[in-house]
Amino acid sequence: xxxxxxxxxxxxxxxxxxxxxxxxxxxxxxxxxxxxxxxxxxxxxxxxxxxxxxxxxxxxxxxxxxxxxxxxxxxxxxxxxxxxxxxxxxxxxxxxxxxxxxxxxxxxxxx
Amino acid sequence: xxxxxxxxxxxxxxxxxxxxxxxxxxxxxxxxxxxxxxxxxxxxxxxxxxxxxxxxxxxxxxxxxxxxxxxxxxxxxxxxxxxxxxxxxxxxxxxxxxxxxxxxxxxxxxxxxxxx
Numbered sequence: 001x002x003x004x005x006x007x008x009x010x011x012x013x014x015x016x017x018x019x020x021x022x023x024x025x026x027x028x029x030x031x032x033x034x035x036x037x038x039x040x041x042x043x044x045x046x047x048x049x050x051x052x053x054x055x056x057x058x059x060x061x062x063x064x065x066x067x068x069x070x071x072x073x074x075x076x077x078x079x080x081x082x083x084x085x086x087x088x089x090x091x092x093x094x095x096x097x098x099x100x101x102x103x104x105x106x107x108x109x110x111x
Numbered sequence: 112x113x114x115x116x117x118x119x120x121x122x123x124x125x126x127x128x129x130x131x132x133x134x135x136x137x138x139x140x141x142x143x144x145x146x147x148x149x150x151x152x153x154x155x156x157x158x159x160x161x162x163x164x165x166x167x168x169x170x171x172x173x174x175x176x177x178x179x180x181x182x183x184x185x186x187x188x189x190x191x192x193x194x195x196x197x198x199x200x201x202x203x204x205x206x207x208x209x210x211x212x213x214x215x216x217x218x219x220x221x222x223x224x225x226x227x
Contacts (some may be wrong), residue, residue, distance in 0.1 A: 043221040
């Protein structure tokens with residue numbers, strides 16, 4: 001049984017600060033890792049994808065992957081109130097496997 | 112970027128009736144599509160994997176006779192909730208795998224189903 005664990009929060013961060021979101025996964029065979037943002041009542045939207053160990057930066061977002069520790073994180077710099085949402089960590093095996101989602105972390109950016 | 116369209120976005124049906132939700136990949140061919148269900152304040156739960164031209168693969172605990180999935184073409188998969196009950200009320204989301212872009216998964220906009 002593949003499992004993806006996230007702290008459900010809420011995680012409260014002041015505007016302008018760095019928000020740090022964490023995720024662990026159980027399946028060592030996982031090959032692809034994703035962070036999705038989901039606003040209430042909406043479908044998830046892809047924020048970042050990462051496939052190899054290390055850091056990947058895209059604008060204010062940095063994804064970090066450590067396969068040895070089975071750990072994925074997302075950093076959001078200069079947090080904005082519009083970043084307030086639920087952030088879902090998702091993990092995928094090889095080929096055309098579906099995604100296994102964590103339960104999500106509810107992030108609140110305080111103005 | 113790739114787009115997945117889902118229809119209807121909201122539907123209300125009477126208990127005991129059936130309702131169909133469509134999922135279309137608009138600018139790529141999706142040999143594999145996925146159907147998820149999300150109850151309020153909970154995560155997405157994979158219901159089934161839909162493969163073009165073959166039977167869907169259902170996750171444990173999902174009734175295949177109640178949630179009928181058809182993937183008749185490379186751009187369309189449908190989910191039919193049969194004999195709907197109020198407990199089937201949920202947010203249903205499809206996603207499609209774009210084999211041309213490393214099997215990146217794109218989500219549809221989701222469909223809110225309310226069974227009254």
